[in-house]
Amino acid sequence: MSRSTRRIAHLSDVHTLDPAHRRSSARYRIATRAVSLGRPVDPRDRARKLARGLEAAKASGADHVVITGDLTEVGDPKEFEHFAQILSDAHMPEGTVTLVPGNHDAYTSAAGWRRALEGPLARYASASATDAGKVVDRGEVAFLPIDTSCFQSIARSGGMFTPDAARAVQARIDDPGLRDKSIVLVMHHPPFVRHGNPLSEWVDGLRGCKHVLEMLARHPRVQILHGHMHRVVDRIVDLGKGVAGLANRARILGAPAIVDDAEVPRVRLYDLGDGLLESAGLFAM
Numbered sequence: 007m008s009r010s011t012r013r014i015a016h017l018s019d020v021h022t023l024d025p026a027h028r029r030s031s032a033r034y035r036i037a038t039r040a041v042s043l044g045r046p047v048d049p050r051d052r053a054r055k056l057a058r059g060l061e062a063a064k065a066s067g068a069d070h071v072v073i074t075g076d077l078t079e080v081g082d083p084k085e086f087e088h089f090a091q092i093l094s095d096a097h098m099p100e101g102t103v104t105l106v107p108g109n110h111d112a113y114t115s116a117a118g119w120r121r122a123l124e125g126p127l128a129r130y131a132s133a134s135a136t137d138a139g140k141v142v143d144r145g146e147v148a149f150l151p152i153d154t155s156c157f158q159s160i161a162r163s164g165g166m167f168t169p170d171a172a173r174a175v176q177a178r179i180d181d182p183g184l185r186d187k188s189i190v191l192v193m194h195h196p197p198f199v200r201h202g203n204p205l206s207e208w209v210d211g212l213r214g215c216k217h218v219l220e221m222l223a224r225h226p227r228v229q230i231l232h233g234h235m236h237r238v239v240d241r242i243v244d245l246g247k248g249v250a251g252l253a254n255r256a257r258i259l260g261a262p263a264i265v266d267d268a269e270v271p272r273v274r275l276y277d278l279g280d281g282l283l284e285s286a287g288l289f290a291m
């Protein structure tokens with residue numbers, strides 16, 4: 007394990023494809039076209055962007071990298087293998103990469119993420135989303151990677167923060183052993199409704215997001231890194247009375263999508279200051 011975390015690089019929404027896409031089944035080709043929403047279905051281009059994003063993360067001096075879901079286009083085993091190969095080729099040090107699944111990673115199978123962690127992504131399992139309440143202790147920062155994905159039709163893109171997950175995460179936040187650390191929940195779905203329409207929560211949002219917002223309101227050291235929106239997000243939580251000094255710090259932070267960036271993808275950076283993450287801009291190379 008390397009030194010304590012002072013800088014974090016945040017990548018998201020990679021949407022890796024099977025490199026043999028053109029020779030794969032008609033069912034796979036139709037599904038990936040449908041969920042690509044008009045983007046070019048080009049496995050090599052997407053792989054190149056992830057590789058460059060990882061190079062940028064390393065060059066930025068980040069001590070830890072988080073990739074907040076939609077690692078693959080439909081959660082196909084071949085896609086997970088390809089994603090793992092690109093990570094491996096980038097020689098990311100063990101224990102310094104935190105992965106969580108997104109809705110796309112669960113379109114093929116309810117067990118796809120677990121099988122990927124037991125198979126091609128085994129090297130990254132120790133720092134990635136497995137059981138609810140898991141803590142990845144990196145010195146001054148404790149990451150809590152959370153799986154919000156659920157097996158569902160490609161017509162839906164929502165996620166779920168279950169009451170069990172809420173209890174497990176709450177217990178960790180209350181743990182005196184983490185009292186002096188900056189706590190970072192890492193999850194794909196942001197804890198709000200994308201279009202401001204409560205009806206969209208079921209289709210596209212995070213069911214159970216009120217548990218997350220309650221935690222943020224009660225605990226000023228808790229922050230969230232998320233994906234799903236495919237753009238930079240800086241949201242401030244209304245902390246209520248008593249912790250007004252922290253009220254103007256964004257604590258819900260989203261990163262742009264690797265898949266949507268041009269040839270040179272942008273990586274979002276944060277530096278640790280006063281126990282909270284400070285946005286350090288976007289970095290590309």
Ligand SMILES: [Fe+2]
Nearest residue numbers: 019076234263
């Ligand atoms: Fe995505």
